[in-house]
């Protein structure tokens with residue numbers, strides 16, 4: 001099997017990094033559940049020495065994800081957080097990062113509670129306002145770390161423009177592309193330098209694995225990441241690597257459905273009398289709608305909407321039947337959550353208010369069920385006459 005250089009996205013997702021198993025011809029890369037490899041003689045081996053350093057299932061996934069994100073190499077880690085932490089190991093005490101404010105809570109915790117102790121410094125700005133990026137960059141800034149869309153306010157940063165600003169100051173751009181997925185958005189092609197994902201979300205897509213990946217394009221970054229993946233050892237195991245490889249094959253078709261379901265649900269919510277406001281980049285009233293249209297293919301699977309008060313949220317949330325009340329996102333099943341009480345409880349109320357996370361805000365991670373069943377679930381949950 002050889003992919004043409006001009007192979008399209010869905011074909012790449014299914015075939016890149018995938019070879020029939022050399023010993024049996026199995027079309028699906030097996031789960032090589034092994035810690036070591038027998039060597040034919042002293043210093044003679046088949047490129048595999050020890051399971052932390054090399055594993056065929058993990059390496060097949062890494063080749064697949066590098067091609068999907070248009071990078072030169074990818075490295076898979078035990079979680080999205082392990083992947084982000086591995087990126088930080090490139091830096092040294094005294095280095096500074098400019099970070100999108102209202103970044104993923106776990107990222108904020110890692111930066112502030114763990115890595116600040118080791119002498120890294122972080123400044124949080126609204127990267128969707130490009131002028132704030134340039135203002136925050138200092139002589140010590142090494143990385144601009146962007147999340148777009150953000151959670152749960154779904155603000156969009158112009159990745160090409162942000163990269164130009166950063167590169168003019170010798171700063172590399174890291175994008176956490178988890179919320180968009182590589183189907184919706186391709187940061188490396190837009191000029192960014194490093195992409196990371198929690199594969200737990202849209203890439204795996206089936207809510208049955210936790211993992212992370214770093215995709216790189218510069219050789220110096222690749223050399224370091226290869227070294228540190230083995231040296232620090234937070235690798236993705238073979239079983240999880242196999243699950244994510246299973247997931248990426250259907251990612252384009254899942255994202256198409258996710259996008260169309262989310263657009264329909266956002267419009268449905270916007271027309272609903274019990275809903276005060278809806279945030280979705282695919283709605284014309286979203287402040288970054290035009291940018292999102294240019295930068296993204298579809299508008300992704302996350303929607304936030306406001307029911308007006310904590311009381312209304314407490315009434316409505318338990319009434320959902322099909323949508324499950326849960327953290328996380330990006331699976332085939334639709335999840336619903338309350339940021340102020342669930343994912344953003346550790347963010348102080350003043351900061352929540354400053355970001356716009358009100359007590360009536362509800363977030364949906366849209367799955368790929370039949371959209372009519374999803375809108376019916378919304379209608380029965382929001383109806384005044386419904387009783388438990």
Ligand SMILES: *Cc1c(COP(=O)(O)O)cnc(C)c1O
Nearest residue numbers: 079080081104178179198200211
């Ligand atoms: C979930 C998530 C992470 C962390 O990934 P884990 O796999 O849970 O460690 C990082 N960034 C974003 C945007 C996420 O949604």
